[in-house]
Amino acid sequence: MKRLLPLLCAAVLLSGCSKEEAAPAPVRPVLSIRVVAQSEESLGRFAGNIQARYETNLGFRVPGRIANRTVDVGAEVGPGDLLATLDPTDQQNQLRAAQGDLAKVEAQWINAQANARRQQELFDRGVGAQAQLDIAQTDLKTTGAALDQAKAAVRQAQDQLNYSQLHSDHGGVVTAWNAEAGQVVTAGQQVVTLARPEIKEAVIDLPATLVDQLPTDVEFKVAAQLDPSISTTATVREIEPQAQSATRTRRARLTLKDTPEAFRLGTAISVTLSSAIEPRTELPLSALQEVDGQTRIWVIDPQSQTVAPRAIKVLSRDGDSALIGQGVKPGERVVSAGVNSLKPGQKVKIDEDRAQ
Incomplete structure (x- = not known):
């Protein structure tokens, strides 16, 4: 019995030491994203160009053969300038x-x-x-x-x-020629298009199905294709009532809020349609975790560098992402991968600083 007592004491001492020296849970490196709220819904992006609101199609008042053209496409002309002549x-x-x-x-x-x-x-x-x-x-x-x-x-x-001489009725820019020198034209036939450059607008073709669903508060963002930093907003001035049979699109003409100097006639533009919506957040599907029929995410506490689960409301899923309506706030950081191996209160190390 005397021999067993020291052994028991030694065992107790060793057990106490092992508990005190137990290694803490390892810090887990995680991928994360910073939440950014979306207050607009994109309805699509379409290509178009800048055109003059007012264009005039000019033609000769008498028939004949065109002898020569005095200006080319892109030329600026003044009132009364000679554009073309017929064989007189x-x-x-x-x-x-x-x-x-x-x-x-x-x-x-x-x-x-x-x-x-x-x-x-x-x-x-x-x-x-x-x-x-x-x-x-x-x-x-x-x-x-x-x-x-x-x-x-x-x-x-x-x-x-x-009348065998064709003169401009007003100042403008020649945007198109529909007849060449040597061609015989009839009286009133469209020969040249003259645009007034002082008032410009954006012109795009929209799918007929989208036109019927456009909300009243839709906003058009117009940007130059070569330099997207040059942009402005626009509103609908008119939409053709009938769709083109070949493309099933309807031409829309947009009134520009501002007209940047770079928006010259014929400039290629990109027009993005968006509509105001209730604030929502888009997260990757890898950030979601399904537990007992409930969807949750893991939010990182920036002070303690620990994670905590939080229930969310998913509005829709599309491809690799999901729209979140409730449960997350703008500016919070969310774990974007490896959520199934996390535990509440676990310390993490943020390897990447990405924003959604």
Whole structure:
């Protein structure tokens, strides 16, 4: 018995020492993300370009063959500048014919005037007949009407000759040519498009199904494709009522809130549609843990560097991410991987500082 007592004491001492010297739980390195709330819902991104709100399609008032074009696409023109000309041969021939007819009628007018004066003088002296005077005066009136008609024909022929030149109605930028030199065009056929650059707008094509579902508070963010830092917002000015049969899209014209200098006519743009929503958070599916039918996440305490589980409300899941409606606040840090091996109060080491 005396021999067993020291052995028992030694065992008790060894047991106490092993409890005091037990190694603490290891610090677990984890991947984490910082929560960022989303207050807007993206409805899509579409390509478009900057166009002038007001464009004019110009054409010749007379038919003919285009002789030359004096400006190219992109040229700035002022009011009355010459844009193109037709071969004026036909119009010149019509003018010469009208001028010849006018000279002929003018000669007849002179003769009618002289004859009317003679008949009036003879009648006044009593040697002329009333019938002859009436005929002379009738001829004078008829010739006078023919003279007015001939003069109008000359003016019309002169106008036709002038119409063989196409001038700009207002200042602007040439955005398109629809006819080339040597091409025969009809009267009124669209030849050139002239845009007024002072008022610009964004033009995009939207799917017809999306147009019908656009919320009233939808916001368009317009950015230059080459430099996305150049951007502004826009609102809908008009949407074509009928979809294009080939693409099933409807053209939308957007009024720009501001017009950056870099937004020149024809500039390629990227338009993002978004709508205001209740604040929500997007987390990767790897950050979620299912326990007893409840979804939770592990939140990191920045002071103690420990983790604690927290129940959340999942709004939807899509691919590798989930939308969280309740249970997490902006700025909090959440474990993004390895959640199934964590324990409440466990210390962790943050290896990466990523923001969602």
